[in-house]
Amino acid sequence: NYKNFKNRKLNGPKIALPLIGNFNIIVKDGMPHYTLHKLSKVYGKVYRIWFGDMMTLVVSDPKVIREIFVKNFDNFINRPSGLWIRALTRNHSNLVFGRDDHWKNMKSLIGNLLSSTKLKQYNGVIDREVEGLLSTMNSIESSSQIFYPKKYFKTYTLNIILELVFSKRISSYDDCLADEQVQNILNYVDKVLTFSFGPHRFIESFGVIFYLFMKLTGKIPNASKFIDPVYQEHISTLDPKKPRDFLDELIISLGGGQTKEAIDSLLVLSSDFLITGTETSGSTLEWLFVYMANYPDIQEKVFGEIKSVVGSKNRVTLTDRASTPYFNAILKEVMRIKPIAVLGMPREALDDIQVGEYFIPKGTQVFPFNYGVLNDPDYWEHPNEFIPERFLANNHSEQFLPFGAGPRNCVGSSMALDEIYLLATNILLSFKLSSPNDQPIDDTELFRFVVQPKEYGLTLKKRI
Numbered sequence: 104n105y106k107n108f109k110n111r112k113l114n115g116p117k118i119a120l121p122l123i124g125n126f127n128i129i130v131k132d133g134m135p136h137y138t139l140h141k142l143s144k145v146y147g148k149v150y151r152i153w154f155g156d157m158m159t160l161v162v163s164d165p166k167v168i169r170e171i172f173v174k175n176f177d178n179f180i181n182r183p184s185g186l187w188i189r190a191l192t193r194n195h196s197n198l199v200f201g202r203d204d205h206w207k208n209m210k211s212l213i214g215n216l217l218s219s220t221k222l223k224q225y226n227g228v229i230d231r232e233v234e235g236l237l238s239t240m241n242s243i244e245s246s247s248q249i250f251y252p253k254k255y256f257k258t259y260t261l262n263i264i265l266e267l268v269f270s271k272r273i274s275s276y277d278d279c280l281a282d283e284q285v286q287n288i289l290n291y292v293d294k295v296l297t298f299s300f301g302p303h304r305f306i307e308s309f310g311v312i313f314y315l316f317m318k319l320t321g322k323i324p325n326a327s328k329f330i331d332p333v334y335q336e337h338i339s340t341l342d343p344k345k346p347r348d349f350l351d352e353l354i355i356s357l358g359g360g361q362t363k364e365a366i367d368s369l370l371v372l373s374s375d376f377l378i379t380g381t382e383t384s385g386s387t388l389e390w391l392f393v394y395m396a397n398y399p400d401i402q403e404k405v406f407g408e409i410k411s412v413v414g415s416k417n418r419v420t421l422t423d424r425a426s427t428p429y430f431n432a433i434l435k436e437v438m439r440i441k442p443i444a445v446l447g448m449p450r451e452a453l454d455d456i457q458v459g460e461y462f463i464p465k466g467t468q469v470f471p472f473n474y475g476v477l478n479d480p481d482y483w484e485h486p487n488e489f490i491p492e493r494f495l496a497n498n499h500s501e502q503f504l505p506f507g508a509g510p511r512n513c514v515g516s517s518m519a520l521d522e523i524y525l526l527a528t529n530i531l532l533s534f535k536l537s538s539p540n541d542q543p544i545d546d547t548e549l550f551r552f553v554v555q556p557k558e559y560g561l562t563l564k565k566r567i
């Protein structure tokens with residue numbers, strides 16, 4: 104395979120070290136997306152590089168991304184795996200790392216639960232969380248305290264997932280994150296994300312050592328302390344005619360959820376929701392308010408738009424979305440300039456394949472390199488500048504793929520967009536937000552697979 108790859112003259116670093124490949128370069132400054140982007144300026148929008156012993160293609164040409172992920176989907180249906188992933192996912196029993204027919208079944212189940220029609224039945228959940236957080240923000244404002252978005256946005260997205268999936272809401276916004284159970288779940292999500300990128304993921308022998316070490320020291324991230332009792336409670340109180348939440352629906356779809364296979368799937372699918380459904384939307388909301396505080400003129404303009412749409416109502420609802428084009432453009436621009444899934448999520452070539460001018464051998468890991476596409480001056484004028492207006496004139500659907508492309512794209516995109524829209528517009532309607540010290544909010548990125556801003560605070564001033 105390696106010979107094949109080399110012979111096809113794909114560009115890429117000439118030298119790769121034994122075992123670690125080019126991993127030393129990729130992780131040198133802790134910001135792999137910056138390094139991969141710099142390399143694409145040298146080797147082009149499609150180049151090969153060795154992530155440890157995994158041959159990897161980094162693709163930042165949206166046309167080639169579509170060729171691979173949409174047109175040749177069948178050959179790229181699975182994600183690369185390894186011992187670490189197999190251990191965390193009970194041998195690919197979940198959706199995020201599910202494979203082949205199992206993935207298809209899980210996708211159809213979860214896709215149905217997270218479809219926009221189905222979510223309408225659960226709209227009240229998001230509305231209640233928005234009310235709860237706004238009321239706490241009112242108290243913070245009245246007592247002239249600083250508002251720290253990170254912990255509140257994490258609690259907001261976590262509460263929505265906990266209610267939709269398990270009918271549990273553990274944390275109130277007043278004692279945000281004080282609850283031990285919430286801390287445990289968020290620590291679990293944090294660990295899984297932190298361990299999503301590292302030599303153990305890309306070098307099989309490191310994976311084995313890392314796994315054994317984590318197992319022996321009892322450090323493998325595990326959410327069963329929370330999920331197991333909730334699962335037992337659901338099984339014993341289930342009414343198949345009246346599912347209360349996603350877990351009930353999944354138990355019913357998996358034939359009662361009592362076989363070993365069904366239990367494995369239910370437990371790791373539940374974890375999928377916690378991992379993919381919290382930090383993703385939460386971090387996007389954090390970025391949005393960094394830009395709202397740093398661009399007060401834009402904040403005023405979007406407040407004007409939201410205020411005029413809402414009229415005498417006191418809350419924005421999802422039916423207002425079509426009437427808030429400027430806010431919609433701002434959200435897109437935030438997701439462009441600060442994408443949280445900078446590397447995209449990788450897939451693996453099932454077989455040798457020729458895609459346009461590129462030969463991709465079996466087993467190659469392919470990254471649809473979101474950060475590269477979204478920062479490429481060939482597709483975006485002044486890519487380093489925050490210019491929401493660019494999305495008013497053109498929706499850039501060719502090169503704006505924050506949720507991925509093709510049948511395996513993000514299954515939670517509707518839910519993410521709904522919860523971000525409802526919270527962000529209602530906060531902007533209710534408060535003027537600014538940096539507490541007249542300095543711009545620091546927009547330095549922290550890479551933990553999901554890219555987030557550093558913790559920051561905001562001063563709130565009531566609008567209505």
Ligand code: HEM
Binds near residue numbers: 210448
């Ligand atoms: C702004 C928020 C979000 C962004 C930018 C985002 C982005 C992504 C991306 C880029 C992928 C990889 C798609 C691919 O392989 O082509 C993905 C997959 C996934 N996302 Fe999201 N996501 C977000 C929110 C959510 C939420 C709220 C949920 C669940 C409630 C969710 C659930 C998932 C799942 C389960 C997958 C794996 C799908 C599969 O393998 O079939 N995401 N997401």
